[in-house]
Ligand SMILES: O=C(O)COP(=O)(O)O
C-alpha cells in the first residue's frame with residue numbers, strides 16, 4: 546500500500562504562474578486531492594497562507610513570516626518579537642525612506658514578527674539599521690524581510706510535523722529562494738524550481754528544469770503515491 550508523502554510548499558516563486566505573479570490555478574486540485582498533510586511555508590504574513598488553505602479547501606497547516614508564526618491547525622506559535630523589526634521600520638522611515646507598499650500597507654498590516662520592504666527601496670541603509678537592532682535582512686526576490694535570524698521555515702515545519710504526527714524524513718519540499726533553505730534542510734526530499742536563487746538551488750536535493758508552478762506540478766506528479 547502506498548500513499549502520498551507530506552508536502553511542504555512555498556508560495557511566491559513556487560506556486561506562481563509562469564510570469565512569477567499570482568497563484569497558478571492548476572495547483573488547486575492536486576493540493577485539494579493530496580492524501581497527506583500539505584504545509585504552506587511562506588514569508589508572507591499569516592493571513593495569506595491561511596486564506597490559501599481556506600480557498601484551496603485543505604486543512605490550515607501554516608508556517609508564515611519565514612517561521613515567525615506557526616499554525617498547527619490547533620495552536621498558533623509566535624517565535625519572534627515584532628518590536629525590533631518595527632523599530633527598524635521606524636528608523637528607516639525616519640532616515641527618509643519608505644517601506645514602499647502605499648498608505649495602507651496590506652503587506653505588513655497583519656504581520657506579527659517581521660517587516661517586509663518593497664524591493665524598489667534601498668537595501669544598504671536597511672541592512673545597516675537592521676544590524677543595529679540585531680536583525681538580518683533577507684531578499685526573497687519578492688521582498689526584503691527584516692527579521693530575527695533564529696526563526697526559520699524549517700523549525701516551523703518541525704513543530705507542525707510533531708503536532709500532526711508525520712515524519713520530517715518523509716516530507717517533500719518545493720521552494721525558490723533563500724528563505725526555503727531551512728525547509729530543504731529539514732524535509733527528507735527537496736526540490737528547487739528552475740527560477741530559484743543560488744542559495745535555494747545549492748540547498749536542494751534536485752534543481753528542476755521547469756519554473757514556478759510547472760516545476761511544482763512536475764514534483765507532485767512524480768512523488769504522488771510513492772510514500773511506502
Ligand atoms: O514573502 C516573500 O517575500 C516570499 O514569499 P514566499 O516565502 O511564499 O515565497
Ligand SMILES: [Mg+2]
Pocket residue numbers: 555556557558559685720721722
Ligand atoms: Mg518563494
